[in-house]
Amino acid sequence: MNLAQWQQAFHTWLVSASDESAQVLGNNTAGLAVYQNNYRAQLVGCLEQAFPNLRRWVGDEAFLAAAISHIDRHPPHAWTLDVYPEGFHLTLGELFPNNPDVHELAWIESSLNEAFVAADASPLPMDVLAAVDWDTAHLQLTPSLRCHGLTTNAEAIWSALWQQTPAPEAVMLAEAGGLLVWRRQFTSRLRQVDALEYQALVHLQGDGSFVGLCDFLVERLGVEEGVEKAGEWLAGWIGSELIVGVVDDLPVSHFSEL
Template sequence: MSLAALQADFRHWLEQSDEAAAARLGSDRSAGLAVYQNNYRAQLMACLVDAFPQTLAWLGEAAFESAAAHHIDAVPPSSWSLDHYPGGFPATLAALYPRDPEIAELAQLEWLLSEIFVATDAWPLTLDMLSEVDWERATLRLVPGALTIALSTNAAAIWTALNAGEEPPAAALLPEEEALLLWRQGFTSCFRRLDADEATLLSSLADGRAFADLCAALAADRGEEAGLQRAGELLARWAGEECLASSV
């Protein structure tokens, strides 16, 4: 058997408990093959448990492990980094629990926070830097890794309660989607809810829009004075929260 064929058979044994593949690897190898398969599955299970503590708390241990086992069967790892493996789990949860959308949204929130945790470092724009910026030309951008998402359920409130060790609220669909900003402040991943106009403005930052354009959009929506006042409020808040990169 060639090395490539041996490695393909070993893969099929690990992924699918393929007995024919195991037999080709050696009929008297069952004890050793069992060790490797146990290691493979145990490592992926531990990875998912570590990555989704609040989703586990919400689902309960038995349901979480059942879903994780399903995911391990359905989605074999492909990346060089085990840290990338949990990224597909929210989609598996969405498929397993179509009537409980808060579960997948909770898992997605946990996954995105963990991705932001290791995003590229950047100096944030801070309040004391605002006076030095040429606002006629400035283009705002979020710190690396920061993003906005929209949730249809109260998953964010569930995460917050569970993370604080408090009793979570009952799952609920929201009357309208809730926009969240996720970013890293210092070395801590965080998120907060966004007002509707703020969500629209922040999502447009990804397009590299000038601050002057944002002011104009707010002025058109609220009138000149109120629009500029709102722009100032938002800018001060974003700078205070260190969610904007400093090179504006």
């Protein structure tokens, strides 16, 4: 057996503890179990560190069971454990199908972690906007931005847990909305928005055109209110550093450092 085959057998043992892989490795089950326990403990610790508020919300026992289920289904796929927590909220969606607050909380914590290590971007200087041709302008969103639909009061729950104050009971929102997570300077931010602003930002992520954003809002609000809302949100998004660059179809005016 060459080194590559031995490494593959050892990987298989860590992930599944199969009899076949144990036999290939010498059938020293007790000794191999030490390595597997250490492997699992590191991954559980990784998830516990990434989701402290979620763990407090669901309880240690339920969190550990969910972590083990995730580890069994999804072994690490990258060279660093920093990315391992990214899919945990999807596993929770399967394990807690009737508790959307749980997977929305997990999404919040995972996205805050992702935003913190996302690529840097410089704020867009306000004085450059006067020279922009808005008929051809494409808006560039900060690379740390994450958007997700919201159906529960998960934002209020997470905020209370983060501040170590009593958290409210989970309830469904009267109207679905959205969550935004991004990094501003050196701090990850979380904001709850209404459904229309969430949909507008998702649309902007896919299209980027300011005219397209205006058309999107005009279809839903009418001409006057739609154009007014586009201008209002544009100013707010630039001020919050959600928008970090503007690119014209003519000469390129790019003010972000991506």
